[in-house]
Amino acid sequence: MTVNDAPPLLETRGLCKQYPGNTALDGVCFSARGGEIHAIVGANGAGKSTLMTILSGATRPSRGCVVLSGEARTFASPADALSAGIACVYQELSLVPQLDVARNVFLGREPRTGRGTVDIRRLYEQTAALLDRFGLNVAPDAMTEALSVADQQLIELARALSMEPRVLILDEPTAVLSMAEKQNLFRILRRLRDNGILVIYVSHFLGEVIEIADRVTVVRDGRLVGVHNARGMSVENLADHITGEAGLQATAPEPTVVSPDARRLDINVERGGDGTRLSINAGEILGIAGLGGSGRTAFARTLAGAGRRGARVRLSDGDFSASYTSVAKAIANGVVYLTEDRKSTGLFPALSVTENATASALGAFSALGLRRPGRERAAASELLEQLKVVAASPRMPITELSGGNQQKVLLARALMTRPRLLICDEPTRGVDIAAKGQIHRILRDLARQGVAIIVVSSENEELLSLTDRLLIMKNGRTAGEMRTADTDETQLLLAISGDQQKGIPT
Ligand SMILES: Nc1ncnc2c1ncn2[C@@H]1O[C@H](COP(=O)(O)OP(=O)(O)OP(=O)(O)O)[C@@H](O)[C@H]1O
Ligand SMILES: [Mg+2]
Secondary structure, three states: OOHHHOOOOEEEEEEEEEEOOEEEEEEEOOEEOOOOEEEEEOOOOOOHHHHHHHHOOOOOOOEEEEEEOOEEEOOOOHHHHHHOOEEEEOOOOOOOOOOEHHHHHOOOOOOEOOOOOEOHHHHHHHHHHHHHHOOOOOOOOOEHHHOOHHHHHHHHHHHHHOOOOOEEEEEOOOOOOOHHHHHHHHHHHHHHHHOOOEEEEEOOOHHHHHHHOOEEEEEEOOEEEEEEEOOOOOHHHHHHHHHOOOOOOOOOOOOOOOOOOOOEEEEEEEEOOOOOEEEEEOOOEEEEEEOOOOOHHHHHHHHOOOOOOOOEEEEEEOOEEEEEOOHHHHHHOOEEEEOOOHHHHHOOOOOEHHHHHHHHHHHHHHHOOOOOHHHHHHHHHHHHHHOOOOOOOOOOEHHHOOHHHHHHHHHHHHHHOOOOEEEEEOOOOOOOHHHHHHHHHHHHHHHHOOOEEEEEOOOHHHHHHHOOEEEEEEOOEEEEEEEHHHOOHHHHHHHHHOOOOOOEOO
């Protein structure tokens, strides 16, 4: 029997999920086999994560059921689904930052000694063996909060794999991974598949989906609208299935033009940033490129006033100068930072969509003694509309939005403050391709209005289509600079990974 006519390992029958005023899933009959990599694609808010959390026991369906190996199941909890062999790496990280890697991987399942205490030696040995087996290059005793988001994601993966699942669900696993980390992940996934495991893979990177998946299920507005063999599909083709319309996703990049007399903004990190200096023109989009762990985020955070304690950043252009040592002061001086890690440092989970969008602007408005809540709301809702945020109501808690829509709200917040310098770390992480095009357009428009923009991205394609100039980071330092127009994908890859220096060393 070939994989193609094998009976399904995992199915859903007539699956519905109703939230107040909002149907997240509407009669989904999904089916996947052991020994395949099965991708799930769809626009932000289509229902992908809802489907995954039902499969993995974290959410209860309103109607319908999950069928595993022909048997209808109701999972009461993720632990329940796990014991049936379904493990899930969620879109949002769920590690305990203050614990080390080994403690996180075996949290609640630590190996015990005869006396019932945690067997520390075996804990670290087992973790090391697990990390090694899957080629994950992280130390078992590394403190989780000190790791990059990419490494943290790999720890989540190690934790899921340590349970030896029959079904492994990954919700946007590559959103923060660099090229090399991605290839490593793909190698692991293919090996799991070849061992008969069902890998379910949710992603907005359609090129990757076509590369890694055997089959692709498309979800639109809570409904399953198609199942396709990945082989032979094109990105355009798949995008048309997602939107239900032809050719919508095509957005030709238009280069920004920095006028020669644009004002230059000098940024000096005076303390705690190893004397970093940087100049950027008003209206320029500067990209920060580098491998995972090269220090891109630390660099961006330092510039944004969130660097090591005591780091002072001085900004100056012709007739303006300011210095700051905190994010609040940075914002007051027109420097706004969009974080890559929306869960732990970005969102205010207790607040509504609108309140989250206006959270930074409040300071600016009230500093002028001019709080105009009505106007803020109107400005926010205009932006949220431009960004096509899908929310049942602007008053709903932000945690009830889909991941990509949460990201759009954070971006709206950054834009609401009308910054002089906007620093975005992975601005399109987790957003669908239509919204990505829209975010790129908005960033270019802002640049045209004279805002200086710094973009950190692990997606080289994004850097190449969006930026005017690229700064290369290696080992925590800036290691070169190049004009985007003079660079292609191969050269950029060489510059960030090769020993050979490309561009002008700074
Ligand atoms: N706890 C909740 N309460 C109310 N509505 C919710 C809740 N969780 C999700 N939703 C809604 O269900 C719909 C589907 O969301 P879901 O997170 O499944 O989308 P998604 O396809 O994963 O999107 P993304 O690509 O942005 O991650 C959205 O409209 C979302 O706002
Ligand atoms: Mg999601």
